[in-house]
Amino acid sequence: MTEAHRELLMDERAVQRAIARMAHEIVERTQGVSDLSIIGIQRRGVQLAERVAAEIERVEGARPPVGTLDITLYRDDLTTIGPRPVLGETRLPEGGIDGRTLVIVDDVCYTGRTARAALDELADFGRPARIYLCVLIDRGGRELPIQPDIVGRRINAREDQVVEVLVPEIDGRTGVELITRGSNA
């Protein structure tokens, strides 16, 4: 078995700079934070959403409400990949989502199925005025007509490659790595 090959795509500084730019892009589009709420997708989108919100607070002087969403129960592939046993917390941002401008934050956009599930789930909770999709990495490979609005970095990853976003709360450090699986791994 060949070892999987790991390549560093972004170090901690690069991630921080990308988040700072994404925060600026968000408030530029929303013209401030008055109607803005942010939703992090479990699991690593939650940490990224917190960091985006902190960055927006630094720039605008006000912190948008932040919520979390676990989309597992809205996936379209339960019977093919099996259940993920322990779900993360789903907690709407303070003030709910009706009439708000929502920014969904996730770590990686790949097939688009996670974003599709998130949109379906949010529709069951209410009717936001506008939804933006914000991801740290757009790795290409979409299977649905869904595109992120705000992107930290775009790459073209191959099907046998995995993009791993690392956050300190889960992984002990910050960064983005591209993993190429060994031929038999």
Next chain:
Amino acid sequence: MNAAPATQVLGKDLIGLESLSAEQIRMILDTAEPFREISERAIKKVPVLRGKTIVNLFFEASTRTRISFEFAEKRLSADTVNIGSTGSSVQKGETLVDTARNLEAMRIDMVVIRHGSSGSAQFLGERIASNVINAGDGRHEHPTQALLDMLTIRDHRGRIDGLKVCIVGDVLHSRVARSNIWGLKKLGAEVAVCGPRTLMPINIEHFGVHYFNRIEEAIEWADVLNVLRLQLERMNAGFIPSLREYNRVFGVTRERIERAPRDLLILHPGPMNRGVEIDSDVADGPHSVILDQVTNGVAVRMAVLYLLAGGAPDRAEAAKGSDS
């Protein structure tokens, strides 16, 4: 998001807790916790079991368990059919397997079964391809009840490990008691039983539990009391002299629990006989978590349905990595 390896957590059926590992039991409880929030939503429904057909096959009377399963199924978007023994082909003498095979011929995905014979759930599980969930079989097991009891204890005490739990009442006829004993012991609790000797299995010590023949001693020992329903028909069968006598000797009364050295937690699987095994001021008092049990029942059943509905491991392997 990258895919965590999908695993077959529980196998095809949930028959009892005796055959599960501590890890599997913890997995169900951990899965149940986030499911509670779904029942608090304005739209109490997620699409995860959309298109699945579940048959609730209840050969014995049940209100709470059947409704709890039905809520769980509906909140996961499954289609459900309820079949009781009266007014169905069962009354016409059809065997259990024939009933189930006919249902399978109509392409169902899961069967939730309650039956008066011990072992019937396993018997069925071995003979049909659908997932089978035991909702109580004779005196054998009632796994989802014990799981919801354990989730309720864990909510209120933060742990199961090291707690002293005493099951009070008719242990002899109780599948709830058996499932609780298996589950609690696997999670590291000390378990005792208390009640008249006539309502204890002859070899109760073989279950690895303590026995108290005085409720006062049990209350002094325990952190948690799980008070079983006393089936009223037991009196006619001569197991106890009278209901009043039972209440006088084994009833969980306010007077008795006020002498408890610790902050007791009191559970009851329902339906209660107020004034027999438990007094009203205890059932409605500050130590009682009986309605929390009912709330947790829906969440635990959602978790079990969800975990059993997942795909087979080989398909899981093939689909790995097709995430996000």
